[in-house]
Amino acid sequence: MSEQVCASADATVLLVDDNPQNLKVLYETLKDKGYRLLIANDGNKALTLARRDRPEVILLDIMMPELDGYQVCQQLKADPVTADSAVVFLSALDDVEAKVRGFNLGGADYISKPFQAEEVIARVRTHASVIRLERQLQQRNRQLESDQSRILNAISEGIYGLDASGTIIFVNPAAEAIVRSPANQLIGSNFFDTHCRECGHQPDAELDLPVQATCRLGKPEFRRGVVMMRPDGTEFAAEYRSSPKLEGDTLMGAVVVFRDITDELARESELEAARELVEKQREQLAHASRLSTVGEMAAGFAHEVNQPLTAITNYSRVAMRLIDCDELNLSLLRETLEKTEAQSHRASEVIRRIRQFVKKPVTGKEVVSVAALLEETRQFAEVDVRQNGGEVMVSVADGVERVLVDPVQVQQVALNLIRNALEATRSGESSAPVEVTASLCGADFVRVEVTDRGTGLPEGAEEKLFLPFYTTKPEGMGIGLPMCQSLIKSQGGEIGFERPEQGGARFYFTLPVASAADALAGPSVVIQ
Amino acid sequence: MSDIQQTVYVVEDDEAVRDSLELLLKSDNKAVATFENATAFLKAYSEEMAGCIVLDIRMPGMDGLELQKKLNERHSILPIIFVTGHGDVPMAVDAMKEGAVDFIQKPYREEALLEKIEVALAEDREQRKSLGEQQEILKRIKTLTPRESEIMERMIAGQANKVIAIELEISQRTVEIHRSRVMHKMGTHSLAHLVRMVLSVKDRIDAS
Numbered sequence: 001m002s003e004q005v006c007a008s009a010d011a012t013v014l015l016v017d018d019n020p021q022n023l024k025v026l027y028e029t030l031k032d033k034g035y036r037l038l039i040a041n042d043g044n045k046a047l048t049l050a051r052r053d054r055p056e057v058i059l060l061d062i063m064m065p066e067l068d069g070y071q072v073c074q075q076l077k078a079d080p081v082t083a084d085s086a087v088v089f090l091s092a093l094d095d096v097e098a099k100v101r102g103f104n105l106g107g108a109d110y111i112s113k114p115f116q117a118e119e120v121i122a123r124v125r126t127h128a129s130v131i132r133l134e135r136q137l138q139q140r141n142r143q144l145e146s147d148q149s150r151i152l153n154a155i156s157e158g159i160y161g162l163d164a165s166g167t168i169i170f171v172n173p174a175a176e177a178i179v180r181s182p183a184n185q186l187i188g189s190n191f192f193d194t195h196c197r198e199c200g201h202q203p204d205a206e207l208d209l210p211v212q213a214t215c216r217l218g219k220p221e222f223r224r225g226v227v228m229m230r231p232d233g234t235e236f237a238a239e240y241r242s243s244p245k246l247e248g249d250t251l252m253g254a255v256v257v258f259r260d261i262t263d264e265l266a267r268e269s270e271l272e273a274a275r276e277l278v279e280k281q282r283e284q285l286a287h288a289s290r291l292s293t294v295g296e297m298a299a300g301f302a303h304e305v306n307q308p309l310t311a312i313t314n315y316s317r318v319a320m321r322l323i324d325c326d327e328l329n330l331s332l333l334r335e336t337l338e339k340t341e342a343q344s345h346r347a348s349e350v351i352r353r354i355r356q357f358v359k360k361p362v363t364g365k366e367v368v369s370v371a372a373l374l375e376e377t378r379q380f381a382e383v384d385v386r387q388n389g390g391e392v393m394v395s396v397a398d399g400v401e402r403v404l405v406d407p408v409q410v411q412q413v414a415l416n417l418i419r420n421a422l423e424a425t426r427s428g429e430s431s432a433p434v435e436v437t438a439s440l441c442g443a444d445f446v447r448v449e450v451t452d453r454g455t456g457l458p459e460g461a462e463e464k465l466f467l468p469f470y471t472t473k474p475e476g477m478g479i480g481l482p483m484c485q486s487l488i489k490s491q492g493g494e495i496g497f498e499r500p501e502q503g504g505a506r507f508y509f510t511l512p513v514a515s516a517a518d519a520l521a522g523p524s525v526v527i528q
Numbered sequence: 529m530s531d532i533q534q535t536v537y538v539v540e541d542d543e544a545v546r547d548s549l550e551l552l553l554k555s556d557n558k559a560v561a562t563f564e565n566a567t568a569f570l571k572a573y574s575e576e577m578a579g580c581i582v583l584d585i586r587m588p589g590m591d592g593l594e595l596q597k598k599l600n601e602r603h604s605i606l607p608i609i610f611v612t613g614h615g616d617v618p619m620a621v622d623a624m625k626e627g628a629v630d631f632i633q634k635p636y637r638e639e640a641l642l643e644k645i646e647v648a649l650a651e652d653r654e655q656r657k658s659l660g661e662q663q664e665i666l667k668r669i670k671t672l673t674p675r676e677s678e679i680m681e682r683m684i685a686g687q688a689n690k691v692i693a694i695e696l697e698i699s700q701r702t703v704e705i706h707r708s709r710v711m712h713k714m715g716t717h718s719l720a721h722l723v724r725m726v727l728s729v730k731d732r733i734d735a736s
Contacts, residue, residue, distance in 0.1 A: 303586070303613040303634075307542045310635040314548030317638045321555040336551065343544050389588055 011128035012036040012055040016046040016072065017090065018064045022113075026059060026090075029117045030124060043067025047075055050082045056131040057124050059111075062091035062098065070105055077106035084134065086127035090115070156259075161245070163253040166191040166215050178260045181231045191256070195228045211242045214254040218244035225265065228258075236260045282486055289483050290358050290412055293419075300383030301354060308347040315340040353380055357408065357415075365491070367514040368407045370438045370446055371396040377414040378436070384419050388426040391433035392418060400438045400446050404514040405491045413484040413495070417450040417507045420480070424454025424505060432504075445493065445510040453504040457497070465497055484509070532656065534579035534649050535559040539569045539595065540611070541587040545634075549582065556642060566590035570598055578656060580607045580648035582641075585619050585631070593619060596626050605655050607648035611636070658728075665729045668714050676713070679706045684723050 013035045015026045023039055030037055038053060040046035043064055050058060058076070062069035069089055076082040086108040091098065099110050109123055152159060152172040158179070161170030167190055171183040179186065179195070186194070196209050210226050213219040224239040240258035244251055294301070315336050322333045357380065374394045381392055403410075414436070421434040432453035441447035457465070457472060464470040466485045481495075488495040493510040500506045536558050540546040546562050553560045559579070563569040567590055569581075581599075585592035592610055599606065610623045610631035620631040629651060630644045672680065682692045689707065693700040716722050 299613075306613055306634045307545055311542070311544035311548040313635050313638065314545070314552045318548065318551045318555050339544070339548065343548075346544070386586065386588065389591075391588075 010036075011057065011132060012038060012053050013124055013128065014038045014040060014046060014049055014053070014055040014058045014085075016040045016043070016058060016064075016069075017061040018042060019061070022061065022090075026120070029120050033121060033125075035124070035128070043069075043072040046072055047082075050076055050085060051079065054081065055085055056128040056135075057086045057088060059088050059090055059120075059124070060107075062089055062102070070101060073102070073105045073107055084131060084138075086131045088123060088127060158256075158258045158260075160186075160191060160256040160258070161253065162191050162211070162215060162256060164215060164251055166193075166211070166253075168194070169253070175258070178236070178258070179228075179230050180234075185231070194231055210238075210240060211254055211256055214242040214244050214256075215251075218246065218251045220244065224261065237262050237265055279490070282490060286409055286412060286483065286487055287358070287360060289480075290408075293412070293415065294354060294358050297383050300387055301350065303386065304350045304383055305347050308343040308350075311343045312340050312347070315343065357411065359408065365404050365406050367402050367404055367518050368410075369402055370400050370448070370511070373403075373407055373410060374414065374436055374438060374448070377411050377418065380411070380415055381418045381422070384422050388422040390422045390425045392422070392436060393433045394436045395438075397437070397439040399440050402514040403446050403511040404518045405511050406487075409487045410491065410511065413487050413509060414448065414450070416480050416484055417509075420507075421450050421452035421454065421505070424456070425452045426454070428452075428454035428456070428504070430454055430504070440513075441510055444513050446513055447508055447510050449506055449508040451500055451504065451506040453502065456499065456503055456505050462497055466495070532578050533559060534652060535561050535577065536579055536645060536649075537569065537577070537581045537606070538562045539566060539581060539587075539592070540584045541565055542584070545584075552638060553645075558645070566592065566595035566598075570595060573599065573602070573604070575602075575604075577604075577606060578652060580609060580629075580645060580652055582609050582611060582645070585610045585612045585616055585623065593623060593626070596623060596628065600626060605652070605659070607651050607655075609641075609644050609648055662729050665714075665725045669726070669729070671713050672710065676706055676710050679703065680710045680714075680722070680726070683707060683710065683719065684726055 011034075013030060015023055015030075015037060016039075017023045017026065018041055020041065023041065027037060027039065036053075038049050038055060040049050043066060046058070046060070047067075049055070060069045060072060064072075067075075069091070073087050073089075076085060076087060083106075087102075087106065088109040088111060089099075089102045089107050090111050090113060092113040102110055108127055111120060111123060155172065156174050158175030158177075159170070159172040160168055160175055163169055167188065168186050169188075171186045173183075176183055176186070191211060192209060210223060210228065211221065214221050221240070221242045226238050226240065227235050228238045229235050237260070238258050239261045240256055242254045242256045245253045245255055319333055319336045319340070322329055322336065353376070371394075374396065378392050378394050384390075385392055418434060418436065425432065425434060430453045435451045436448070437451075438446055438448045461472060466481050485495050488509045488511075492512045495507070495509040498506045498508065536553050538546060538549050538553070538560060540549065540562070541564055543564070546564065550560050550562050561572075563572065565587055566583075570590075583592045583595065590598075596608055599608075607629040608623070608627075610620055610628050612620050612631050612633050616633075620628075623631060629648050632641055632644055669677070678696070679692060682695075687695075689700050689703045693703045696703070711717060711722065714722055714725065716725070
């Protein structure tokens with residue numbers, strides 16, 4: 001209703017009749033109904049007014065001198081400016097033939113004379129409203145079209161519209177730029193011939209061609225790194241997304257949105273190279289740091305090796321004495337030699353452990369047992385235990401099994417934390433053992449904690465703890481913890497610090513649990 | 529004095545080193561007793577123990593130096609040979625200051641160790657012998673009457689019988705009788721020997 005009111009309020013109605021009396025009656029009938037009324041008493045004036053004011057409705061008398069109503073209608077319909085006005089014929093000629101002719105020329109309606117005022121008012125109102133709405137619709141359509149083409153022009157991705165056979169029926173400017181060919185040459189050519197020539201059209205490979213699955217089967221595709229040919233013979237790496245064009249259930253073709261990703265791939269490979277370099281440097285730094293740790297522990301290791309060597313020397317001498325005896329006690333001699341052998345294994349085990357620890361970086365994670373890893377570390381730290389007169393207790397909770405990590409790097413972190421803890425314990429003159437615990441942290445991580453009751457850390461140390469060159473130790477370099485953080489992050493874990501209620505310090509780190517797939521795929525466990 | 533049984537006391541936390549050292553010393557016909565830490569030895573310690581201690585300087589819990597201090601507090605005269613690792617020289621120096629006889633660095637040659645043990649055992653014997661003699665002298669001194677002690681002191685100071693008689697207001701004859709009893713009780717005929725005997729225990733008399 002509101003549209004009608006609105007339509008009648010704005011609508012223009014042109015009244016055309018050569019008879020002034022008729023014009024007056026029409027005018028009287030329609031005035032004060034909210035229309036803008038125009039009047040013409042011949043065909044030519046009517047055409048001029050119609051072009052100038054584009055009336056919604058034209059009430060057109062058929063029988064007029066010079067240009068009759070049919071001719072006027074013909075000319076109105078031939079001119080795009082006036083073609084959309086609703087022409088309502090007015091005539092006394094109340095015969096079918098005249099009406100048909102009027103409709104054939106594009107007339108919208110017919111009112112027979114003598115007319116009823118109500119009929120005129122009703123028909124004018126209807127047609128004014130229809131034309132009004134039609135014009136609004138056209139306006140909207142024009143706007144949408146221009147929006148759409150602006151978007152298609154502005155978008156940096158190339159866009160193709162294809163029919164079901166792969167013929168290009170739409171190209172946007174970005175596509176022209178990417179394939180370096182104007183739209184008029186692209187439109188009408190076949191997408192597959194133009195861009196996939198080199199790939200050939202082997203029947204078995206057909207569905208592997210870009211966009212083929214969308215065009216033939218209506219399956220959307222997204223592919224990256226596909227090589228596409230240009231009409232000039234060059235090629236480029238593309239990423240594209242293709243969607244089927246459907247009308248109802250019928251596959252009409254495809255819309256392909258694509259980009260040239262040559263530069264992007266180059267940047268990605270540069271980034272990857274940089275990442276590899278960082279990883280390599282991290283490993284080298286970790287290696288250097290392990291060497292320095294072993295250097296610090298050298299005196300302790302010498303002791304660890306000297307113990308079995310001392311025992312070996314003693315046993316050997318005992319064996320020689322036994323041989324020199326008058327009565328050869330073979331079983332005692334054998335026992336002594338067995339003990340000698342065991343001690344040489346003990347010495348070589350210490351050396352193996354050191355070699356394992358300082359070996360050159362080997363990239364690659366392994367599936368290792370948490371308990372074995374921590375026990376190995378504890379034995380390694382034995383040197384510091386002796387030096388500091390402390391104790392290390394390892395406990396592994398039920399359910400903690402294997403993690404996917406670089407074992408040497410994790411051992412390096414654990415050793416670093418244990419050594420710090422032993423040192424803090426001694427400085428704090430505490431006799432409590434350093435506790436190393438492992439427990440599950442959610443389903444995907446194992447959390448390892450190293451807790452001491454030593455001196456603890458100064459207030460506010462948390463924030464700076466993992467910054468390089470921050471240290472609380474007089475002879476410290478501030479390298480250890482940042483190194484640990486970097487190593488744990490490269491395992492996909494986290495490292496942190498807490499203040500236990502009972503005093504001292506607690507450092508923890510998390511490690512990713514090895515999945516069943518990791519366990520099957522990876523090399524067998526190195527540390528048993 | 530008859531020879532008493534000397535034992536080598538090995539205090540060493542490392543089981544293999546302890547076991548091999550025990551076998552080695554036994555094969556050299558030494559009596560050996562082993563202890564896996566300082567506390568165990570301290571618990572077993574008594575004054576009657578004779579021989580020497582082969583003591584690891586670095587041990588968890590009470591270390592070698594602490595044990596040495598505790599033994600010194602208990603007037604032990606057992607000689608100690610410290611066994612040190614590489615880089616333990618400063619500790620060894622401290623040990624020597626506290627009266628250790630020697631130290632040896634791991635890994636050691638058997639000859640070197642046995643030699644040091646022999647020296648230590650000889651020192652122990654020597655100390656024990658002189659200790660036995662001193663005890664005998666002290667025992668004899670205790671049998672003297674106060675008057676006899678007084679006269680012995682003056683004899684050692686070199687006073688003639690006459691001077692002693694005048695100063696103590698007794699007859700010279702009485703001095704002579706006391707003097708001969710002192711010589712008899714102390715088991716000597718020579719004044720020079722008496723002087724030496726009394727001087728050798730002088731510290732102990734002063735202390736008591």
